Amino acid sequence: MANDVVLQLERISKQFPGVKALDDVNFDLRRGEVHMLVGENGAGKSTLIKILAGAHRQDTGRIVLNGQPADIHNPAQALGLGVSVIYQEFNLVPFISVAQNIFLGREPRHPKIPGLIDHARMNAESQALLESLSVDIDPRSMVHYLGVAQQQMVEVAKALSVNARIVVMDEPTSALTTREIEQLFAAIKRLTARGVSVIYISHRLEEVFQIGDRVTVLRDGKWITTMNVQDATMDVIIQAMVGRTIDRMFPRDFAIEKGEVALTVRNLHRHGVLQDINVTVRCGEIVGLAGLVGAGRTELARVIFGADPYDAGEVTIFGRTVRGSPAGCVAIGVGFLPEDRKREGLALILPLRENVVVASLRRLFPWGIIKRAKEHSVVTDFVKSLDIVTPSINRMTKFLSGGTQQKVVLAKWLCTQSRFLIFDEPTRGIDVGTKAEIHHLMNEMVKQGAAILMISSELPEVLNMSDRIYVMHKGRITKELSREEATPEAILRHAMGVTT
Amino acid sequence: MSETVWRVWARRAALAPGAVYALIVLSLVFGVFTAQFLTLHNLTNVGMQGSVLIIVSLGMTLIILTEGIDLSLGPVLGLAGVVLALCVKQQMGLPLAILLAILAGAAFGALNGVLITRLGLPPFVVTLGSFGMAQGLALVLTQGSSIAGLGPAVQYFYDGRILGIQVPIVMTAITFLVVYIILYHTKFGTYVFAIGGNQEALSLAGVRTRLYKTGVYVLGGILASVAALVMTARMNGAHPTVGVGLEFDAIVSVILGGTSFERGRGWLGGTIIGALAVSVLRNGLNLIGLSTSWQVTAVGMVIILAIVVDGLRGI
Numbered sequence: 001m002a003n004d005v006v007l008q009l010e011r012i013s014k015q016f017p018g019v020k021a022l023d024d025v026n027f028d029l030r031r032g033e034v035h036m037l038v039g040e041n042g043a044g045k046s047t048l049i050k051i052l053a054g055a056h057r058q059d060t061g062r063i064v065l066n067g068q069p070a071d072i073h074n075p076a077q078a079l080g081l082g083v084s085v086i087y088q089e090f091n092l093v094p095f096i097s098v099a100q101n102i103f104l105g106r107e108p109r110h111p112k113i114p115g116l117i118d119h120a121r122m123n124a125e126s127q128a129l130l131e132s133l134s135v136d137i138d139p140r141s142m143v144h145y146l147g148v149a150q151q152q153m154v155e156v157a158k159a160l161s162v163n164a165r166i167v168v169m170d171e172p173t174s175a176l177t178t179r180e181i182e183q184l185f186a187a188i189k190r191l192t193a194r195g196v197s198v199i200y201i202s203h204r205l206e207e208v209f210q211i212g213d214r215v216t217v218l219r220d221g222k223w224i225t226t227m228n229v230q231d232a233t234m235d236v237i238i239q240a241m242v243g244r245t246i247d248r249m250f251p252r253d254f255a256i257e258k259g260e261v262a263l264t265v266r267n268l269h270r271h272g273v274l275q276d277i278n279v280t281v282r283c284g285e286i287v288g289l290a291g292l293v294g295a296g297r298t299e300l301a302r303v304i305f306g307a308d309p310y311d312a313g314e315v316t317i318f319g320r321t322v323r324g325s326p327a328g329c330v331a332i333g334v335g336f337l338p339e340d341r342k343r344e345g346l347a348l349i350l351p352l353r354e355n356v357v358v359a360s361l362r363r364l365f366p367w368g369i370i371k372r373a374k375e376h377s378v379v380t381d382f383v384k385s386l387d388i389v390t391p392s393i394n395r396m397t398k399f400l401s402g403g404t405q406q407k408v409v410l411a412k413w414l415c416t417q418s419r420f421l422i423f424d425e426p427t428r429g430i431d432v433g434t435k436a437e438i439h440h441l442m443n444e445m446v447k448q449g450a451a452i453l454m455i456s457s458e459l460p461e462v463l464n465m466s467d468r469i470y471v472m473h474k475g476r477i478t479k480e481l482s483r484e485e486a487t488p489e490a491i492l493r494h495a496m497g498v499t500t
Numbered sequence: 501m502s503e504t505v506w507r508v509w510a511r512r513a514a515l516a517p518g519a520v521y522a523l524i525v526l527s528l529v530f531g532v533f534t535a536q537f538l539t540l541h542n543l544t545n546v547g548m549q550g551s552v553l554i555i556v557s558l559g560m561t562l563i564i565l566t567e568g569i570d571l572s573l574g575p576v577l578g579l580a581g582v583v584l585a586l587c588v589k590q591q592m593g594l595p596l597a598i599l600l601a602i603l604a605g606a607a608f609g610a611l612n613g614v615l616i617t618r619l620g621l622p623p624f625v626v627t628l629g630s631f632g633m634a635q636g637l638a639l640v641l642t643q644g645s646s647i648a649g650l651g652p653a654v655q656y657f658y659d660g661r662i663l664g665i666q667v668p669i670v671m672t673a674i675t676f677l678v679v680y681i682i683l684y685h686t687k688f689g690t691y692v693f694a695i696g697g698n699q700e701a702l703s704l705a706g707v708r709t710r711l712y713k714t715g716v717y718v719l720g721g722i723l724a725s726v727a728a729l730v731m732t733a734r735m736n737g738a739h740p741t742v743g744v745g746l747e748f749d750a751i752v753s754v755i756l757g758g759t760s761f762e763r764g765r766g767w768l769g770g771t772i773i774g775a776l777a778v779s780v781l782r783n784g785l786n787l788i789g790l791s792t793s794w795q796v797t798a799v800g801m802v803i804i805l806a807i808v809v810d811g812l813r814g815i
Binding site for chain 1: 508681685686687690693694696697698700701702704705706707763764765766
């Protein structure tokens, strides 16, 4: 492989409000190599790619393309410079042909009839392009009718049709089956053989060894290391990814006595989503549910809460079987704090006051008539006890900060006197101070006898808040770890389905 | 090659059989229950009466493909008819009168498009507003009454024949051909599918999506004006509220024809079939002797039935 460098990112820094997304990051790409970019969520991979693609501007640092400093302002400019990005979500139009997608925005003119586009030429050139990738797709077929892998190939063809010399792939295999991944890898190998360079972002570490030439690890916006893949091992990469100092923002008391069993899930199966799930949560403990995005954690939580159906198995909550009914779950004391709290946890245009009492109206006002004075005192108590920062209990929920909104959701479930709570990413997008407060509240809740099932993608949170941890991978629980067994390496290993 | 062409057609058709079935079933029912339905004279009548609806529905198809809607097309058609009639009455000459009528439709389309794309307002609300404006303007211009007696030059667009074929049918065919070419053989058409299917992808490709989206509404307005010409010729006059309700039939035709409100899914041929089904339904109910009010009810029922059936078939 030739060693000439086609791209250098030099000392790139990028500040977002409240976060240093990238801090003095260096990165270089050689001609014809596959350079893997790995790191935990929030490590800065996406930001780095977006800067290269012209979707963001760096604050400091420079981009050098083929030895020339390049100033990239927008995606069109990046394309013009031969940099093509295949984003995670597909950028295809479903109900036009493959060829029309490949040439979208650059349709060739009909040679004879002005105003028309030249379908024949688009089809022929697309055909040639697809053949050069050794994929068998009819350029005239509608994209909608293609499988995910074929659509991925169309994306690759589209990226190449602009004569790209650098192709960035952001987790291209997340939706593909093993066989389809092989196809994609074969296509990547043909690209690099032609001298195209590939930056490949992945959460699946095994891919580093399958397709990568070099690997760069980012962590907390900083460059950690760049290695030749031959010299790297899985353990070295994992260590580089998680090696942060985990600070004491996790006030947890692990000496709490365990009480009755709150949740039992036995042999739960939901076709294509969950397989053979067994979970127990007792009062007085926080049980962590770890895994990568898409491992099936939220799906499991939704089934437990009755929001989704299941095909086989048994879910028992406080000794009762509740099936397919969130309302039934709430009635027996279950609360669910969803990941997307703005859409699923709150009515944003209602005042804080109504969001707190909305799930408890029957308990508070059994006669169906809302008494403002009682409502006021109930809500005010929660505002005090949870330290909710708001000018008034009548404040529209939309205008509260993310952390405060999460506290409002928490207040809602405390108001229903929930004794079993499911937290889905309890502190995602929440500032550090409020994060610690929410952790403190969770600790207080289990102290008072509640049970908590916590989904979290943040390793420090899972490790420091959980009494026990279940790790999920592809819809299965691959491991149950005690507090003593739980290490970042162990969790990552099982989350990625590495069994050795 | 030809096999692929057939496959493409088959796939387009696969999106739409709801309308095909509706058309066949309705024709059979009316053929059995009335003696007049399956006569050449009556079927020609269906085609001629349906031409107004088909032309409006073609524009509506493109608008709905962009995940939009235009509720104002009915009143805009009424307004264009009024403009046409007034200009003819002012002795302006028919070509100029037609041009001004088309401009009126295009202007409302442009207004809709600009408000939708520049202010980011939902098409439903914007076109509901222009529904009222077009309606009101037509009433103001006519002081609420009909304009009658425009003369044979105008009537030619309903009664005349080209190569032995009725002018409205010829006009409908030409309009379909033009819109077909625009939709399937120009950039504009590609971008119509793309705006509905994945607007983000289109703007990432460097295309000025707002311009093209506005263009779709302008085209819709122009086609409503073309339909107004046929309508005015048929009545030999104009009435300010004649178009109201046509937008309803047009939306029904588009949906019946298999075009979806989401993701730019649909095909133009289906709309013709859908509009014909609606026209056959109205014609047949007429022959049976059902009042107009019941016809509207029946059309409403058919559309709900069509959607339920399509839902059951998983389309």
